[in-house]
Amino acid sequence: MSVSTWPWAQIIATGFSLGSFYALVALGFSLIFGITRAFNLAHGELIVLAGYLAFALWKFYQVPFLLTLPVSLLALALVALPLYLLLRRLKEPYALNTLVVTFGLALLLQNLMLVMFSADYRLIRPDFPVFAIPGANFFISASQIILVVLSLLATGVVHVVLHYSFLGKALRATIQDAEAAQIAGINVNRMALIGFAMGGMLIGLAGPLYGENMYLYPTAGTGATLIAIILTIFAGVGRIRTLLLGGWLLGLVESGTVLVIGSKWRELVAAAVLLTLLVFRPKGIAARNQE
Amino acid sequence: MTGNYSRPLGLTLFFLTIGFMVLAWLGNPGQVGAADEIKLGEINPLSGHLAKHGQEIHQGILYAVAEINAQGGVAGHPVKLISRDDQSQPVVALNQAQDLIVREKVVGLVGGYVDSLVGPVSELAARHHVPYVASASLQRGLTARKNPYFFRVSRLDGIVQPVCHFAAQTFKAKTAAIFHLSTPGATEFADSLKSCLEQAGVSVPIREKFRPGWPDFSILLLKVQQTRVDLLVSGGFFADNLILVRQLKERPAGLKGFLAPWGVAYQSFLREVGPGAEGLFGACAWNPGITWPGTEEMSRAFVEGFRRKFNEDPNSTTMHGYTSARAMLAALKAVFAAQEQLSGDTLRRALAGLDLTLPMGQLAFDEHGDPKYYQQVVVQIQQGKMVVVYPPERATGKVDFSLAMR
Numbered sequence: 001m002s003v004s005t006w007p008w009a010q011i012i013a014t015g016f017s018l019g020s021f022y023a024l025v026a027l028g029f030s031l032i033f034g035i036t037r038a039f040n041l042a043h044g045e046l047i048v049l050a051g052y053l054a055f056a057l058w059k060f061y062q063v064p065f066l067l068t069l070p071v072s073l074l075a076l077a078l079v080a081l082p083l084y085l086l087l088r089r090l091k092e093p094y095a096l097n098t099l100v101v102t103f104g105l106a107l108l109l110q111n112l113m114l115v116m117f118s119a120d121y122r123l124i125r126p127d128f129p130v131f132a133i134p135g136a137n138f139f140i141s142a143s144q145i146i147l148v149v150l151s152l153l154a155t156g157v158v159h160v161v162l163h164y165s166f167l168g169k170a171l172r173a174t175i176q177d178a179e180a181a182q183i184a185g186i187n188v189n190r191m192a193l194i195g196f197a198m199g200g201m202l203i204g205l206a207g208p209l210y211g212e213n214m215y216l217y218p219t220a221g222t223g224a225t226l227i228a229i230i231l232t233i234f235a236g237v238g239r240i241r242t243l244l245l246g247g248w249l250l251g252l253v254e255s256g257t258v259l260v261i262g263s264k265w266r267e268l269v270a271a272a273v274l275l276t277l278l279v280f281r282p283k284g285i286a287a288r289n290q291e
Numbered sequence: 292m293t294g295n296y297s298r299p300l301g302l303t304l305f306f307l308t309i310g311f312m313v314l315a316w317l318g319n320p321g322q323v324g325a326a327d328e329i330k331l332g333e334i335n336p337l338s339g340h341l342a343k344h345g346q347e348i349h350q351g352i353l354y355a356v357a358e359i360n361a362q363g364g365v366a367g368h369p370v371k372l373i374s375r376d377d378q379s380q381p382v383v384a385l386n387q388a389q390d391l392i393v394r395e396k397v398v399g400l401v402g403g404y405v406d407s408l409v410g411p412v413s414e415l416a417a418r419h420h421v422p423y424v425a426s427a428s429l430q431r432g433l434t435a436r437k438n439p440y441f442f443r444v445s446r447l448d449g450i451v452q453p454v455c456h457f458a459a460q461t462f463k464a465k466t467a468a469i470f471h472l473s474t475p476g477a478t479e480f481a482d483s484l485k486s487c488l489e490q491a492g493v494s495v496p497i498r499e500k501f502r503p504g505w506p507d508f509s510i511l512l513l514k515v516q517q518t519r520v521d522l523l524v525s526g527g528f529f530a531d532n533l534i535l536v537r538q539l540k541e542r543p544a545g546l547k548g549f550l551a552p553w554g555v556a557y558q559s560f561l562r563e564v565g566p567g568a569e570g571l572f573g574a575c576a577w578n579p580g581i582t583w584p585g586t587e588e589m590s591r592a593f594v595e596g597f598r599r600k601f602n603e604d605p606n607s608t609t610m611h612g613y614t615s616a617r618a619m620l621a622a623l624k625a626v627f628a629a630q631e632q633l634s635g636d637t638l639r640r641a642l643a644g645l646d647l648t649l650p651m652g653q654l655a656f657d658e659h660g661d662p663k664y665y666q667q668v669v670v671q672i673q674q675g676k677m678v679v680v681y682p683p684e685r686a687t688g689k690v691d692f693s694l695a696m697r
Contacts, residue, residue: 010509011510014507110338119338119343120343214506215530215533217343258511259513264499264500
């Protein structure tokens with residue numbers, strides 16, 4: 001392989017890792033929204049909170065970065081429970097009410113984090129190795145590999161739970177039609193609780209990775225929520241596997257654009273792809289054509 | 292109805308007089324009595340994505356006001372600082388400025404970080420004839436229109452010129468790449484720097500912009516590596532430079548040096564990056580230990596007082612806040628010294644005629660409200676310390692090229 005082909009390898013590596021990062025940020029939001037129809041605008045703030053938890057463990061208690069992931073995962077599953085209890089009290093129009101309540105919650109969390117962690121930028125910097133191919137302009141870091149592996153793992157586990165277990169069937173039935181699921185004897189409240197717990201775990205997984213790949217500050221969550229909303233629309237609501245595909249597609253488009261036509265076109269091209277998709281496939285990239 | 296006409300003339304005159312007094316007070320918000328406090332307004336991003344820098348500026352302003360009040364205030368009047376948070380959003384900045392001017396009736400405004408927040412406030416202040424001294428603003432357009440009520444303590448050329456001349460004359464770069472944020476100030480910085488470098492004979496084959504919070508610079512660094520540039524200049528803020536420097540360390544792009552005017556010359560950056568900061572170049576207007584010649588004692592007193600008050604070290608951004616407040620306070624003193632009535636116009640004239648020497652340098656404003664003498668220095672991180680390497684007359688050490696290549 002000639003050296004001139006390596007830039008494309010770099011685009012692929014960067015695109016996949018960036019896309020995996022986007023997918024990990026969006027997974028929790030998509031799952032909670034899919035199962036409960038709760039439009040959680042505090043999603044990003046919860047990710048940042050998980051990031052701060054990982055930062056504190058890594059920085060002050062010298063916990064290895066990878067070990068902060070399970071701690072954060074469990075902690076955010078617990079944090080998601082009061083959120084569930086708060087949102088279950090809301091009446092119709094449920095989605096709109098959750099939007100308003102979680103917007104308030106996002107502001108509350110931002111201010112709490114400002115008081116607790118100050119406005120300083122925090123970055124988790126584990127000493128991960130970088131792999132280079134001799135003689136080629138190609139580098140891939142362990143951090144990028146971890147993003148791809150964890151996104152595959154998280155998506156895979158959620159897919160297996162949803163498609164190969166009785167619980168998963170009940171959850172999918174709730175995603176598809178909560179009223180029909182209730183008539184069929186499924187306890188939709190319990191499904192919502194499980195949805196929040198699973199979503200919380202995914203948020204807990206994304207938080208430390210957010211703190212490692214981006215940087216943490218109290219209002220950083222707005223960006224993460226935006227990524228999650230865009231990708232959920234991009235992939236189609238409740239479609240966990242295609243969330244990863246959507247993330248990769250977006251990551252590849254962005255990386256290719258930066259290398260080929262320049263960074264100033266990155267957002268424009270990504271927005272054009274998203275808008276085109278919404279015009280031709282309004283239910284997401286993997287939605288089946290239904291008459 | 293005849294009863295109205297029989298109302299005593301004295302009572303009518305009394306109410307008319309009271310009415311005129313209220314109107315006169317509303318029309319002269321800045322007027323103060325002998326022992327009245329002087330209300331000074333401050334708007335900064337104390338929350339939101341610019342909160343770190345906004346709070347640094349806020350601390351500098353707080354310190355300046357506390358300092359003057361400890362000395363008995365301005366001509367015996369205590370200064371009351373009313374601080375407002377613009378949440379890093381222009382609309383909020385505008386609302387807060389409106390509230391400070393109309394409801395709180397402040398005599399002047401200080402603070403502000405980035406032009407998107409400073410710009411709208413400067414226009415509003417001009418409409419209400421309230422002088423505004425911005426702490427951190429660069430965009431040329433803001434002062435090009437000659438807003439007589441707008442002053443600022445920093446300017447773009449004060450950063451572009453030293454960076455450009457350092458790259459061309461001291462570093463002797465043949466080629467350079469510029470990465471910059473998509474904010475108006477950073478974009479104008481990149482435009483001006485590119486133009487200056489090209490005039491100085493340095494080719495700039497790469498100029499790329501990025502949004503704050505860009506997680507992956509690897510494709511941009513690949514471009515740098517393919518083009519084989521000598522020097523990479525980053526027009527990103529503190530946090531973006533943290534990520535960029537880390538990725539640069541992970542995947543060397545064949546550079547001979549990396550320079551970031553915003554971000555590197557901060558103790559907090561050195562703490563975050565650790566040994567990875569060795570050899571990097573930054574720029575600053577001031578830092579503890581880097582002060583305008585002749586102001587060493589003033590600078591030392593500021594650092595010590597600041598540490599006592601806030602239990603932390605000040606930095607270049609803090610000093611910008613302090614300098615803007617000092618300018619406003621000096622102008623207030625000048626108005627009282629001239630025994631003039633305090634108003635927007637007298638304060639504006641006093642600001643226009645200021646000539647102060649502060650740790651950041653000599654401060655006087657030109658006819659556009661820009662600081663005449665604002666000039667940053669270029670530093671290199673050597674053994675965890677900031678060593679001034681440009682301009683030659685202020686240099687405290689020489690460039691370590693081997694360290695820069697690392």
